[in-house]
Amino acid sequence: MRPIAHLADRDDAIAFAAFHTLAAPALRAAARWPLLRARHAGGACRAPVGTGQCAACEATLDDLLLDSFTRLRSALTGPLPTTRSGEPVREMASLCGHLTSRAARGEDAAALAGPLAGPGSDGEPAWLRAARAQLVHYPLRHLEERVRREDAVRRGASARPDRDLRQAAWAAPLRADGAVLDLLILAVFRVRRGVAEPFDVPGDLRERHGLSRTEATRRMGDALRALREANPAFFAANIGEPFPEVAAVPMADPQERLDAAVDRDAARASMHRMLADRANDSVHRMERRISYRAVVAAVCAVGAGRRADPVTVATMNLGLAPKPAGRLVRRLAILVAAAGVDWSEQFTPGTPSGGSPGRSARRHAR
Ligand SMILES: [Zn+2]
Structure with missing residues (x-):
């Protein structure tokens, strides 16, 4: 058995083993x-391979575990962390008090890992509730936002893309039009959040700039x-894929379909941008274009x-x-319907501008 008293052991290695057993789950x-x-x-x-999460999430979990451990250890040896008003954090005091008590020598870290991971109950000891708050929830505060920002920065994206768009000199021409600025800030924000339809313009933004659905798109x-x-x-770095031209086409409810269907020229222009060959295209984009075809x-x-x-x-x-x-x-089906099937087929295999879109299309088109 690894008693939770080990968390307060002088030896970091012994303490970390017990901490891991208790808090990692x-x-x-x-x-x-x-x-x-x-x-x-x-x-x-x-x-x-095997169980667990992706490498990036495992690394984040390791960092969180170590942060939480370090914070507990410095509370045990040094001054307690304080609240914003300078008071020592009461939960941390209660937890440290328990870990150094006689009772902690007989309490099994492995047996307490389950209750710690649970939602908590009225009957549970105060120190366990304090441990949940201080060892688990405190280190995870703002986790989602932090991870998003760190991942974006690692990709080479800006930490604050909206600030760049609002303030950077290179973005000055984009700011000449308030609608353009709003649309770009929205797009960057949604791409970062992994929203399914990042380039769909929501109703409130369309209203603010007096844009129809088609116009907004x-x-x-x-x-x-x-x-x-x-x-x-x-x-x-901040938009990248997915292919904006495709994603920029709205669609979902019947009214939208109607709006789009009316706009044959817009649909054809969209498809042309999306599918036609272009000089100076990267290999990656060309491959993607062929897949779309x-x-x-x-x-x-x-x-x-x-x-x-x-x-x-x-x-x-x-x-x-x-x-x-x-x-x-x-x-794509809505685009093809709006542009016309015959017109759209110019981009498909066997036609001069269509190139060779890969065997699977032909197999499935049979
Ligand atoms: Zn992951």
Whole structure:
């Protein structure tokens, strides 16, 4: 047995072993959702092999565990941490008092790990409640925001992209138009949060600038292009993928479909931007374009009454999970319907500008 009194042992190694046994399961459980939201857009976080979480989340958990341990150890040996008004933190005092008491020598850290990870109960001892607050919840405060910011900075993105857009000299031309600035701040914020439709303009923002749905979509596309021109490095780090031209097309309710369907020229322009060959394109973007063409080919096949499975093509060619693949296909289907199937087929395999979109499209289009 490892008694919780070991947490107060003079030897750091003995103390850390007991601390790990007691607190690691609780920290892991409490950090799970904030990490998923910050890093995986609410999706899965898995170790490549075996159990546990992805390498990035495991590293974050290690850091949190060590921070929490260090804070406890300095409270045990030195002055207690204080509140903003300078008072010693009462919960920490209660916890340290218990860990150095005679009772702690007979209490098993492993047996208490479960109760510590639980939600707490009325009957539990005060020191356990204090341990949950001080060892688990305190180190996790603002975890989601912190992880988001750190990950963005690691990717080379700006720590405060909205401040850059509002203040940096290079962004001055973008600020000439209030709507453009608002749209870009929204886009950057949503890309960072991993929102599913980051370039959809919400109603309140459309109202503020007096934009119709179609108009807002067009303006978002223009704003993103202006940003890419003004500062390609900022664009790559803070917007990057997904492909803005596709994502900029709204869609969901029937009214939106109608709006879009009316706008054949806009749909054709969108598809052209998305699918047509471009000089000086990066290999990555070219490959992506070819993958999109494969999906459009499958959508066109369905539109023409042939058998095809565009969602599968999207999952295979673009590496998307079924749900986002479904969303992408819905958007493309609306675009194809608005632009016309015959017109859209110019981008699909076997036509001069369509290139060769990969075998899977043909297999699924059969
Ligand atoms: Zn993870």
